Amino acid sequence: MAVSFSGVNEPTIRHSVTGHHPVPMRWYYPAGKDSGTTGVPTLVWAHGGGFFSGGLDQPEAHDVARALAQRGLPVVTVDYRLAPVPGLSWIRRGDMRPRGRFPLPVQDLLTAFRSVSSQSAGGVVLGGASAGACLAAAAALQALDMGSAPKGVILAYGFFHSSHTASREIQRRVRDHRRLTHSRLVLNAVNRNYAGTRAALYDRYAFPGGHDLDGFPSTLMINADRDAMRASGDRFAAELLSAGADVEQHTLPGTRHAFLNRPRLDSFTTAVDLMAEWSLAR
Numbered sequence: 001m002a003v004s005f006s007g008v009n010e011p012t013i014r015h016s017v018t019g020h021h022p023v024p025m026r027w028y029y030p031a032g033k034d035s036g037t038t039g040v041p042t043l044v045w046a047h048g049g050g051f052f053s054g055g056l057d058q059p060e061a062h063d064v065a066r067a068l069a070q071r072g073l074p075v076v077t078v079d080y081r082l083a084p085v086p087g088l089s090w091i092r093r094g095d096m097r098p099r100g101r102f103p104l105p106v107q108d109l110l111t112a113f114r115s116v117s118s119q120s121a122g123g124v125v126l127g128g129a130s131a132g133a134c135l136a137a138a139a140a141l142q143a144l145d146m147g148s149a150p151k152g153v154i155l156a157y158g159f160f161h162s163s164h165t166a167s168r169e170i171q172r173r174v175r176d177h178r179r180l181t182h183s184r185l186v187l188n189a190v191n192r193n194y195a196g197t198r199a200a201l202y203d204r205y206a207f208p209g210g211h212d213l214d215g216f217p218s219t220l221m222i223n224a225d226r227d228a229m230r231a232s233g234d235r236f237a238a239e240l241l242s243a244g245a246d247v248e249q250h251t252l253p254g255t256r257h258a259f260l261n262r263p264r265l266d267s268f269t270t271a272v273d274l275m276a277e278w279s280l281a282r
Contacts, residue, residue, distance in 0.1 A: 010031060010066075010070070011028045011029055011030055011031060011065075011066055011069030011070060012028075012029045012031070013026060013027065013028055013029075013066075014026070014027040014029070015027070018111060018112065018115040019108075019111035019112075019115070021107075021108075021111070022097075023078065023079065023080065023108045023111045023112055023115075024056070024078075024079040024097075025076050025077065025078055025079065025112050025115070025116075026056050026061075026062075026065070026076065026077045026079075027074070027075075027076050028065040028066060028068070028069040028074065028075040028076070028077070029069060029074055030069050030070070030071075030072045030073070030074060031069075031070075039121055039122050040072065040073065040074070040122040040279075040280055040282075041073075041074075041120065041122045041123045041124060041125045041151050041152070041279055041280075041282050042073075042074040042075065042076060042116050042119075042120040042122065042123075042124055042125070043065075043068060043073055043074070043075045043076070043124075043125045043126075043127055043154065043275075043279055044075075044076050044078060044109070044112050044113050044116050044124055044125070044126050044127070044136075044150075045061065045064065045065060045075055045076065045077050045078065045127050045128060045132070045136075046077075046078055046080060046109055046127070046128030046129075046131075046132030046133075046135045046136050047060045047061040047077065047128070047129060047132050048060055048128070048129045048130025048131045048132045048133070048258065049082070049130070049131055049132075050086075050130075050131050050190045050194075051082065051083040051105065051131045051135075051190065051193070051194035052082050052083045052084065052085050052086060052099075052190070052193065052194070053082065053085075054082070054131075054132075055079060056077050056079050058261060059260065059261045059262065059263050060129050060130075060132075060258065060260045060261045061077045062077070063260075063263040063268075064129075064260050064272065065077050067263070067268075067269075067272045068272060068275060068276050068279075071272070071273070071276035071280075072276065072280060073275075073276050073279050073280060074120070076112060076116050078108060078109055078112040079097070079108075080104075080105040080108035080109055080112075080135065081097060081098065081099060081100040081104045081105050081108055082097075082099050082100075082105070083099060083100065083101045083102075083105070083193055083194045083196075084099050084101070084193065086189060086190060086193040087193075101193070101194055101195065101196035101200070102194055102195050102196060102200050102203070102205075102206045103200075103203075103205060103206070105135055105194075106135055106138045106139050106142065106205055106206075109126070109128075109135050109136065109138075109139040110139050110142060110143065113126060113139060113143060113150065114148075117148070122282075123150070123151040123282065124150050124151060125150055125151055125152040125153065125154060125279050125282060126139055126140045126143075126150040126152075126153050126154070127153060127154030127155065127156070127275070128154075128155070128156070128158065129156040129157060129158070129258070129260050130156070130157055130158060130159070130229070130257065130258060131158075131159075131194075132158075133155040133156055133157070133158025133159070133160070134158050134159055134160055134207065134208075136153060136154070136155065136158075137153060137155060137158065137160055137208045137236070138204075138205045138206060138207070138208050140153045140216065140217055141204065141205060141208050141211075141213070141216065142205050144215055144216065144217070149215070149217050150217055151217065151218075151282045152217050152218045152219065152220065152278070152279065152282050153216070153217050153218070153219045153220070154219075154220045154221075154222075154275055154278070154279070155219060155220070155221045155222070155233070155236075156221075156222045156260055156271065156275075157222065157223055157224040157227055157229060157230070157233065157257055157258065157259075157260075158221075158229070158232070158233055158236070159187070159209075159229040159232040159233065160207060160208055160209035160232050160233070160235075160236040161207055161209035161210055161232045161235065161236070162191055162195070162201045162202055162206070162207040162209075162210075163188055163191070164184045164187040164188055164191070164228070164229070164231070164232060165184065165231055165232075183228070184228075187228065187229070191207070194206070195207075208236070209232060209235065209236045209239060210239070212243075213239055213240055213243035213245065214243050214244065215243075216240055216243060216245040217245070218245065218246040218247075218248075218282070219237075219240055219245055219246070219247045219248070220248050220250075220274065220275065220278045220279075221233060221236075221237050221247060221248070221249045221250070222249075222250050222251075222252065222271050222274060222275070223249070223250070223251040223252070224251070224252065224255040224256055224257050224258075224259060225251055225252060225253050225254055225255050225256075226254065226255065226256045226257075227255070227256060227257040228257070229257060230251070237249045248278065250274060252267050252270060252271065254267075255267045259271070260272075
C-alpha cells in the first residue's frame, strides 16, 4: 500500500513485509524519488520502548522518518517483535504479531537490513533510538561478523550494556517520573526481561557494550543530556573509539531521554538535521 502526502516536500510512504518470518516495514521516500535509485544510503530505523513497547506510528518512528525523507534521506522503519511486558507476560493487549525475547528482535532488524540492502543502490545505514539503538548496534555487529556491515550506524540516546550504571552527576540531572522509571533497578529489570536468560544477557548480540567491537562501522551517536542511559552511551562511544571506529558524538544540552518522540522540540530538529547530514555524506 502506498500513501502520498500532499505538498511538494512531503515523502511517499509504502508498506511491505519481508522474510520467512514476516517483518512489517514502512518505507519513506523523498518526494519524487525511489529509495532504490537515489544513489544515497537508506536508513533502516528501529524505534525505542524498552524492547517491549512502541511501534511504527509513534513519533520516534513515523515523525523521525518523515522528517528525514523531507531532507532527502530514504528511511525504512521496522516493526520488530517486542518482548513481553515485564512482569505481565500473559498480557497481549491486542498484539497483531507474536512477542518474543532476544534474539528475535535483532533477527527482525537483520531481515529488514538484508531486504533493504538488496534494493538500495546507495547502501544502508542502520539506526535506532533508546532500545532501538541497542538493537541497531547489535544488528550492525552481527552483520559485520557475517561480512555485510552497513555503511554506518546512528545511535540516539541508546543503552548498550547488560547492566546500567550512572554517575551521581547524571542521576541528579534526571527529572520527573524518570527518576523512578529510569532508575538502575528498573532499567536492569527491563534488560533481563528482554534477554530472557542469564546467558543471553551477556551475549554480544544482545548487548554489544563491553565486547569486541573491532571493525565496527562509522557511527553517529546523539545522546540526551539529562538521561540516566547517557552513561552507557558515553561508555559505548569510548569503547568504539578504543576499537578504532570512527565516532561522531553529540550530547544535546538540556535534553531528556526520548526527545525524538516530541517533534515540536528544537532538539528534535537538531538531531534530525545531524542524522540527515551525516547519512547523506556516507
